[in-house]
């Protein structure tokens with residue numbers, strides 16, 4: 462009895478693996494990206510009220526009308542597009558929207574362009590769709606891509622490109638020029654863009670640009686995002702796909718058979734979340750900027766090669782000053798001897814050697830937890846090899 466061929470190569474996701482190790486070694490977990498503080502009461506109260514009011518049966522497969530309207534309004538305000546509630550499909554986290562989109566819109570044998578380092582589920586979901594990934598590498602220190610490499614990745618079999626901005630794990634925020642090039646290639650090759658924008662409200666430098674708002678892109682883009690990061694409710698698993706009718710039909714054809722619908726009372730909570738005032742998003746970003754600076758300053762003082770990320774709640778640092786062979790050996794030492802968990806980024810590259818000098822830390826933790834992690838590393842990291 463073995464795992465099917467399409468999934469066997471991917472093993473267990475790195476996030477589950479590292480969190481299990483963190484628990485086993487009682488390590489401060491800066492690995493898997495989940496806040497160690499709770500989402501706001503006004504959102505939780507709305508979900509609790511929905512449970513008590515008997516909103517506990519299946520939701521409509523595409524989502525409750527109030528939430529689809531709230532998501533459309535939120536997106537329209539940010540993108541300047543005229544987005545109707547009909548364009549929205551509510552999914553069980555962005556993590557479900559990714560396979561729903563790929564399975565619903567990509568045929569076996571077609572190609573999907575994906576930047577690496579990539580969020581690990583993209584690759585497994587491309588494989589589930591029977592498609593072939595074409596990788597374009599973002600290179601440190603600024604995680605820019607080579608435009609020639611991107612152009613070369615597009616060909617007659619290209620069906621889609623996945624664009625994750627702000628980008629996990631690098632913290633890169635794609636700028637206007639980069640997105641213009643991606644848009645022009647999509648138009649020229651008649652390719653669909655699938656964007657993962659779950660960190661859209663976590664931008665510290667520059668601005669978040671949504672690819673759907675670029676010329677000719679609204680009709681060929683599926684925009685994915687979610688509630689979890691923006692409202693510190695990652696366990697709710699509320700996500701969405703926004704797409705024009707022809708593409709939405711594909712997404713829904715898969716979504717109905719994957720999960721049918723998403724937790725009804727939590728959708729009611731999500732409506733309250735998306736009605737939050739602008740001051741919520743400003744305070745949210747300001748708090749994360751402080752956490753980012755605390756972690757980046759601390760890592761830099763310890764001797765890591767590190768730059769402040771422009772977006773997300775992750776820092777990708779260079780661990781090579783400490784003299785370990787690769788990221789897996791470094792993370793093993795960090796968890797077992799220092800008591801701090803982090804993610805080895807080789808899991809995000811098709812050639813793991815490309816990630817060996819790096820380590821990913823999450824800063825979605827309160828100040829005391831970040832300070833504890835930094836103190837543990839100060840005590841237990843080996844002397845710098847200079």
Ligand code: GLN
Nearest residue numbers: 476477492493494495629
């Ligand atoms: N998005 C989270 C991260 O990058 C992980 C989510 C998960 O574990 N599936 O850490």
